[in-house]
Amino acid sequence: MAKIQVKGIKQLASRLNASLRISTNKLFRDTSIRLSIGKIVVSDIKKNVDFGRASQSTIRARKYLEKYNSTDTSYSRSKIKGIFSGELFNDLENNVKGDTNNLEFLVEHTDKNHKRYQGKNGSIGKSISFSKLSSILIDDMGYDYLQLSSKAKKEIVVLVRNRFFDILKRQ
Numbered sequence: 001m002a003k004i005q006v007k008g009i010k011q012l013a014s015r016l017n018a019s020l021r022i023s024t025n026k027l028f029r030d031t032s033i034r035l036s037i038g039k040i041v042v043s044d045i046k047k048n049v050d051f052g053r054a055s056q057s058t059i060r061a062r063k064y065l066e067k068y069n070s071t072d073t074s075y076s077r078s079k080i081k082g083i084f085s086g087e088l089f090n091d092l093e094n095n096v097k098g099d100t101n102n103l104e105f106l107v108e109h110t111d112k113n114h115k116r117y118q119g120k121n122g123s124i125g126k127s128i129s130f131s132k133l134s135s136i137l138i139d140d141m142g143y144d145y146l147q148l149s150s151k152a153k154k155e156i157v158v159l160v161r162n163r164f165f166d167i168l169k170r171q
Contacts (some may be wrong), residue, residue, distance in 0.1 A: 030098070033163055074086070113131070
C-alpha cells in the first residue's frame with residue numbers, strides 16, 4: 001500500500017470555515033481525482049520500474065504464455081517489471097481511496113482475484129488475489145514496484161492543488 005500525503009493541507013483545512021472543510025473532504029472522495037491519481041501512479045510505475053533482466057527460464061515461460069494470453073503494451077519479455085497482462089496494475093489504478101480523516105489518498109490492491117493464465121490445454125495454476133500477488137512480489141521476491149518518482153509525486157500534488165483552488169474559487 002502506498003500513501004500519498006499533501007503536506008500542509010491539514011493545517012489549511014483546520015483554519016477554513018465549515019463549508020470549505022466539507023468541500024475539502026469532497027475533494028478526497030471525488031471519483032475523477034482518484035482515477036487521475038491512479039492513472040498517474042500506474043503510468044509512473046510502468047515507465048520507471050525495472051528490476052533487471054529476466055532469467056532464461058523466465059523468458060522461456062513468458063514466451064509460452066504469450067501464445068495464449070494477451071499482454072500489456074508496457075510488457076517486455078526480457079525485463080522484470082511486474083507486468084504481463086497488466087491486470088495487476090489495472091486493479092491498482094482503479095482502487096485509489098481518499099481518507100478524509102487523515103486527508104490522504106491510499107493506493108492499494110483489492111482482494112479480487114487475478115485471472116488465471118491460459119495454456120495450451122486451458123487455465124494454468126491457481127487463482128490468487130491482487131493483494132496477495134502484490135505481497136508476494138514485494139515481500140517475498142523483493143520487487144517493490146510501489147515507488148513513485150519525484151515527477152509523479154509533483155504531478156499528483158499539482159493536480160490536488162489545482163482542484164483545491166477550484167473549490168476555493170467557487171466559495
